[in-house]
Amino acid sequence: MHKLYVVALFFFSFQMSILSQEKQISIEAIYSNEFKTEGLDVLRSLNNGEQYTVLNVDAVTGNTSIDKYDYKTLKKVETLVSSASLEGIQKFSSYQFSDDESKILLATEVESIFRRSTLGVFYIYDSNTKILTKISDAKIQEPTLSPDGKHVAYVLNNNLFLMDLQSGTTKQVTTDGVKNKIINGVTDWVYEEEFSFVRAFEWNANSSKIAFLRFDETDVPQFSMDVYGTEKYPRQHVFKYPKAGEDNAKVSLHMYDVVSNEISDINLGDAYYVPRIKWMNDANSLSVQTINRHQNHLKLHLVDTRANTVSNLLEEKDKAYVDIHDNLTFLADDSFIWTSEKDGWNHIYLYNSEGELMNQVTSGNWEVTRYYGYDQNEDKIYYQSTENGSINRGIYSVESNGKGKKELATESGSNSASFSADFTYFINKYSSATTPPIYTLHKALTGKKIKDIKDNTALLKKLSAYAISPKEFGTISINGNDLNMYMIKPKDFDPSKKYPLFMYQYSGPGSQNVSNSWMKANDYWHQKLVSEGYIIACVDGRGTGFKGSDFKKVTYLNLVKYETEDQIAAAKKLSELDYIDENRTGIWGWSFGGHMATNCILKGNDTFEMAIAVAPVTSWRFYDTIYTERFMRTPAENPSGYDDNSPFNYPELLKGKYLLIHGSGDDNVHVQNTMRMVEALIQANKQFEWGIYPDKNHGIYGGNTRIHLFNKMTNFLKSNL
Structure with missing residues (x-):
């Protein structure tokens, strides 16, 4: 019964x-x-770990601002930039800092392409000089500041470009980009939709190299659909879409040297899909994930960019399939943290720099649902999991040897954390079926609540x-x-x-x-x-x-x-x-x-x-x-x-x-x-x-x-x- x-x-x-x-x-x-919840929009922790920023919108004027707040007091410290003071910009919808936080990348006039991809007009705001620089008159994709803040790379018309922020000059890195044929630096439709990323280029740590993917869609079947619009005749929207069993784009990995202006090719062997690239702490070491067409054999490669040699760090096989994820963190010595379902549940593993398993950090009949990061000073790994039941989410910490687990926010419901850059604090977003989102500030080491930030009592x-x-x-x-x-x-x-x-x-x-x-x-x-x-x-x-x-x-x-x-x-x-x-x-x-x-x-x-x-x-x-x-x-x-x-x-x-x-x-x-x-x-x-x-x-x-x-x-x- x-x-x-x-x-x-x-x-x-x-x-x-x-x-x-x-x-x-x-x-x-x-x-x-009418039943919209209030939240903290575009929350970013600053490098000092003591302050954070959010994107605020003036309810009357519609102007946007990036405002800095203090974690301890939760009081507003200053406005870093407001669209009200920027000529020609009514509002911006998102922002990114340079590594030293002296420059801010502002997104305006953003329009969707597909689910995750967008076009927009972007600016660089220099916090020191108060100078605003427009990156391009054309709408571009995925602009990204170099770690040293001297350049911004972006994609326009399927080609990779590089702007020198000191001279104001721009150079075109690739020239073979053609719609529905060749794409450089951003993904094709199917990678965007199913591997959940758009930007397919990455700066190395010292800003000397850009690794990027190239998609050759020539043999991918073309899909078209009528767009009726308001004109007398409909137009056709045509794009490459590989249906089950058809040819995919041929994807290759390339390395651009900023100083020499040369592009080299990286041979990944029989790689079919390349769903992730990520630089390690060493500026000459790039990690690359590849997976076969059946998606049941994943490899994590190490690319030594001094000689463009490729070696294997890790392999995973499954009788069904291996999921792609972003839970990869390289520590100071390039040992790394990784998540896997290989014991039947999604858990955290620690490997040395040679790819040898050091230990399984978490275990049990529950799933790690988010990996937040690693505090090397305190030897704490922070994560979200279903330890409190599969319909709930809690926040926990554990030492890299799997010991010293601590519950940080585990009230029945959904807990989601945003940590400060130095892992001193986290802002917890809590909700349940009976409680709309509540934002609270906590100490990361203990989980102790310090202050209430925002709730939805009005709702x-x-x-x-x-x-x-x-x-x-x-x-x-x-x-x-x-x-x-x-x-x-x-x-x-x-x-x-x-x-x-x-x-x-x-x-x-x-x-x-x-x-x-x-x-x-x-x-x-x-x-x-x-x-x-x-x-x-x-x-x-x-x-x-x-x-x-x-x-x-x-x-x-x-x-x-x-x-x-x-x-x-x-x-x-x-x-x-x-x-x-x-x-x-x-x-x-x-x-x-x-x-x-x-x-x-x-x-x-x-x-x-x-x-x-x-x-x-x-x-x-x-x-x-x-x-x-x-x-x-x-x-x-x-x-x-x-x-x-x-x-x-x-x-x-x-x-x-x-x-x-x-x-x-x-x-x-x-x-x-x-x-x-x-x-x-x-x-x-x-x-x-x-x-x-x-x-x-x-x-x-x-x-x-x-x-x-x-x-x-x-x-x-x-x-x-």
Whole structure:
């Protein structure tokens, strides 16, 4: 018999007014940011470890400023620079310091290219002379100051450039960059999306060399989509996108010598992907991570740039795949800290400079979720983990030998730290399902709280007027696993009544929806639905994260198969509860979750009466190489894995009500996925509803788009569940 172990039956500490007087959350309020949380924007610790900076926006004028604060007092010390005092700049959206903090790189007029990549107009502000220097009249990518503050490197039109800040002159480092063919210094679409980085060049410690990647996209198939815009004729957006099984860009590593102005090539042997490059403390030593196409054999290389020789520091192999991460720190002697799942859980390891394992620093049936850094003076490694339960996050320290572990911030919920440069302090951002973000200052060595910095009591006060119901966290036993879940019931819940069940999930590899953290936009929508008589449930099935690599990787070669089985089984089990109407069960999801919702309404047609799929994958044959092949290998190697769970191969299974949504400008999950699903349903003579949002990308936002989308989804839900 199903048992729901409730760990959060309380909600806000303030008194709610009686239900009849409470307001209902509206779609318009959610997507006009009426419930936005306050935070510390673009927080940076200064080198002295005693002060930090944040980016502030004047609520009246819109002017932006970089303001310096003291950790001890939390008082503002000074304004380093304000857009109000800069000619020609109304505001800047981000900033970076030079290593000595005398220069500040300011980002303005930033526009998106894809998910992470942007173009912008950038300036260098000299704090000593108060002189503002524009780097380029053109919009550029990824400008980065040299460690000595004398140069700034950037990418323009797929080529690497170098500006001398003393002379004001600029030289073009590479000349072969061509759109949809050759890229220097920034990544191609698939690296950006799946290896999560854009800037593909790095300065060495003494500013004498720049290591950079070159992408040859010549053989990568070209993808195009119509952009309808407002003109008489649509235009085509054309870019290189390698779908599963197709050719990837040929990636090579190169070294630019700033003094000689010469470029040399680094031979990485049979490297297929090059997902990370990082200089070591020695200015002549570069670390390079490479991984094979199957992504189950990773190598960490050492490049000696004096002779351009390459040797191996570390190798990792896995029967499924090895995840790429940024948890690599080189210590003073170039020994290094690294994280790995090789014992079945993600943990911290210490290696010497020759790549020999010195010791495993952390261990246990829990995951290190973030690595913050190493304080060599105190021999303390700081990290975030799930030691307090997989739905929670705590902050800890431990010595490099694995001893002396200390809890620094472990209150049930989500704790996330930002450490001062010298690891004297950290600012903790805490939230839970009942508490919006609270920022507090702590001593790093002890975890002792020094001061409160900022909270969101104003938001809590605003929400006190609304009908808000708590998330009830628990587990549900499905297919031999205790799966994390939460349920949200109406405020006036009556166990003698029958309620429709509406399930939400994402379910992608390593993901997590069941988390003891503050509400996101979807949570507010769910609150609206709960106030109108629906019960919301979310279950993280097999393949999701933070419960060990075996749990995560069980879906290898069969994406969506086991995940779908778990959602169907969970829906059936929840329907056995006395207060659930087993004839009114729905499910929804976005992207991977949209694929899941579609599969559930088909393969679970005796369980689900309704489904909403937003921007779904409908065949992994249409998705990109790096993501898809990591979990599925290629279509030639695993055709059944691709086709047996592709919903347009069994449209005849549709019985319930189905809503399909996509943006026509989705560069990630192409609208092709929806068009193929639509055609399959038409030919199967199955009725359904669908909507296309013109020129909208995978996020489907802009203007009133989200308001329209969620009103459409709400109306469909009310009509069919």
